[in-house]
Amino acid sequence: xxxxxxxxxxxxxxxxxxxxxxxxxxxxxxxxxxxxxxxxxxxxxxxxxxxxxxxxxxxxxxxxxxxxxxxxxxxxxxxxxxxxxxxxxxxxxxxxxxxxxxxxxxxxxxxxxxxxxxxxxxxxxxxxxxxxxxxxxxxxxxxxxxxxxxxxxxxxxxxxxxxxxxxxxxxxxxxxxxxxxxxxxxxxxxxxxxxxxxxxxxxxxxxxxxxxxxxxxxxxxxxxxxxxxxxxxxxxxxxxxxxxxxxxxxxxxxxxx
Amino acid sequence: xxxxxxxxxxxxxxxxxxxxxxxxxxxxxxxxxxxxxxxxxxxxxxxxxxxxxxxxxxxxxxxxxxxxxxxxxxxxxxxxxxxxxxxxxxxxxxxxxxxxxxxxxxxxxxxxxxxxxxxxxxxxxxxxxxxxxxxxxxxxxxxxxxxxxxxxxxxxxxxxxxxxxxxxxxxxxxxxxxxxxxxxxxxxxxxxxxxxxxxxxxxxxxxxxxxxxxxxxxxxxxxxxxxxxxxxxxxxxxxxxxxxxxxxxxxxxxxxxxxxxxxxxxxxxxxxxxxx
Numbered sequence: 089x090x091x092x093x094x095x096x097x098x099x100x101x102x103x104x105x106x107x108x109x110x111x112x113x114x115x116x117x118x119x120x121x122x123x124x125x126x127x128x129x130x131x132x133x134x135x136x137x138x139x140x141x142x143x144x145x146x147x148x149x150x151x152x153x154x155x156x157x158x159x160x161x162x163x164x165x166x167x168x169x170x171x172x173x174x175x176x177x178x179x180x181x182x183x184x185x186x187x188x189x190x191x192x193x194x195x196x197x198x199x200x201x202x203x204x205x206x207x208x209x210x211x212x213x214x215x216x217x218x219x220x221x222x223x224x225x226x227x228x229x230x231x232x233x234x235x236x237x238x239x240x241x242x243x244x245x246x247x248x249x250x251x252x253x254x255x256x257x258x259x260x261x262x263x264x265x266x267x268x269x270x271x272x273x274x275x276x277x278x279x280x281x282x283x284x285x286x287x288x289x290x291x292x293x294x295x296x297x298x299x300x301x302x303x304x305x306x307x308x309x310x311x312x313x314x315x316x317x318x319x320x321x322x323x324x325x326x327x328x329x330x331x332x333x334x335x336x337x338x339x340x341x342x343x344x345x
Numbered sequence: 346x347x348x349x350x351x352x353x354x355x356x357x358x359x360x361x362x363x364x365x366x367x368x369x370x371x372x373x374x375x376x377x378x379x380x381x382x383x384x385x386x387x388x389x390x391x392x393x394x395x396x397x398x399x400x401x402x403x404x405x406x407x408x409x410x411x412x413x414x415x416x417x418x419x420x421x422x423x424x425x426x427x428x429x430x431x432x433x434x435x436x437x438x439x440x441x442x443x444x445x446x447x448x449x450x451x452x453x454x455x456x457x458x459x460x461x462x463x464x465x466x467x468x469x470x471x472x473x474x475x476x477x478x479x480x481x482x483x484x485x486x487x488x489x490x491x492x493x494x495x496x497x498x499x500x501x502x503x504x505x506x507x508x509x510x511x512x513x514x515x516x517x518x519x520x521x522x523x524x525x526x527x528x529x530x531x532x533x534x535x536x537x538x539x540x541x542x543x544x545x546x547x548x549x550x551x552x553x554x555x556x557x558x559x560x561x562x563x564x565x566x567x568x569x570x571x572x573x574x575x576x577x578x579x580x581x582x583x584x585x586x587x588x589x590x591x592x593x594x595x596x597x598x599x600x601x602x603x604x605x606x607x608x609x610x611x612x613x614x615x616x617x618x619x620x621x
Binding site: 145148151152153154155156162163165166167168169170171172174175178179180182183274275276277278280281288291292295301302305306308309312313316317320 | 371372373374375376377378379386456457459460461462463464465468469472473476477561565566567568569571572579582583586592593596597599600603604607608611
């Protein structure tokens with residue numbers, strides 16, 4: 089028995105140095121980082137498509153769907169993500185059978201657990217409410233004369249939005265969208281609370297297996313900074329590039345010269 | 346006479362609303378979806394007895410159970426707001442100061458904390474601080490019945506939110522025009538008087554919407570305390586859902602309670618914006 093225990097812990101004899109737990113478990117951390125990036129990309133696609141639809145529904149003058157879209161944004165913006173995720177993860181399998189979905193994904197070579205799917209969709213739906221709000225604000229800033237002129241030239245409502253309003257609104261909307269997505273990257277850590285193996289989850293897992301709490305969590309902070317700081321720099325660049333006020337002053341300067 | 350030359354006999358073409366418009370389509374789809382939610386989710390739920398804990402004979406005990414959690418949530422939230430506003434203000438002033446080491450320290454703190462997930466910060470405080478002997482078990486910290494776990498949540502939330510608040514304060518202070526400062530100096534006001542009576546009142550008006558929206562985020566983030574075993578609203582809701590075996594309904598009720606708090610804060614913010 090004693091010899092078995094001695095064999096089970098080969099690291100006990102090996103010299104310990106600061107950061108050994110990280111070096112030994114680097115594949116796990118990298119897998120977690122990859123998972124976080126994948127979650128964010130999928131959730132970004134979901135949130136952008138749903139957010140765009142909802143923003144358009146909120147500015148078009150129509151009854152039923154407008155009420156629905158408003159209720160959606162207000163509800164998802166004003167409730168915690170962790171509650172939504174728990175409801176999605178534990179509640180939805182009671183309404184519909186999710187087994188065919190996970191089985192089907194496994195059949196095409198994507199063995200993803202349901203916690204991943206539920207968490208990603210919940211993150212996407214949560215972010216979609218903020219995206220919709222940002223896009224709506226952008227659409228409302230465009231002077232009403234623009235859409236009236238387009239309408240009186242004979243464009244339909246959808247054509248007006250597609251050809252006249254949205255291209256102009258995009259410039260105003262992009263900087264806040266960057267902020268929303270950088271917040272989404274940080275919010276994606278919450279997915280660990282429903283057991284999807286992202287970076288945060290791997291940290292808890294490695295901590296539980298190595299007991300090097302300080303090392304592991306400090307390393308995870310560094311890993312998260314490696315994700316969020318480039319994102320923040322990108323958002324900053326986006327803000328500087330697309331700031332309409334700055335663009336206007338620059339143009340005015342050019343005119344004076 | 347020009348008016349006489351206009352042929353009056355042409356009848357004005359009557360404008361008629363076309364039968365089909367996209368608006369009508371959207372309207373019909375909207376009402377179909379709304380009624381589908383009603384008939385597929387709400388009514389079977391009511392019939393199946395999943396709402397019984399909230400409307401049945403034991404409703405008093407159930408609501409009191411959630412009320413206790415709400416009290417903890419509010420306590421954590423309010424103390425975090427106070428701490429993060431105070432420290433955020435200090436960090437903002439530090440970042441704007443002329444002393445270089447202080448400025449570098451405050452800027453790096455703000456950028457560092459803002460780039461981290463608040464979930465990670467709370468977890469870090471909870472799991473790493475005790476290893477260094479920081480346990481928040483000192484007697485006077487038990488004021489208002491705050492347990493050690495709740496202090497971990499408060500400290501984690503405040504670390505993150507104070508950095509965000511500092512950025513808001515800094516942006517507000519910088520948004521006051523430089524001419525105001527120069528005019529105050531020209532009139533002979535001391536630097537402290539200038540800041541207190543010229544800069545801050547103007548900055549504060551511009552900061553209110555951002556501050557309130559950060560308060561909403563903070564209120565939502567208090568739910569993260571549930572993962573470090575604080576008995577607040579979300580945690581209580583999860584326990585209730587396990588006991589009563591009705592996740593969707595309980596989570597809906599919990600979400601509705603958060604919604605009432607956050608939505609009233611956002612209405613307040615809109616009111617304050619209109620007033621300016």
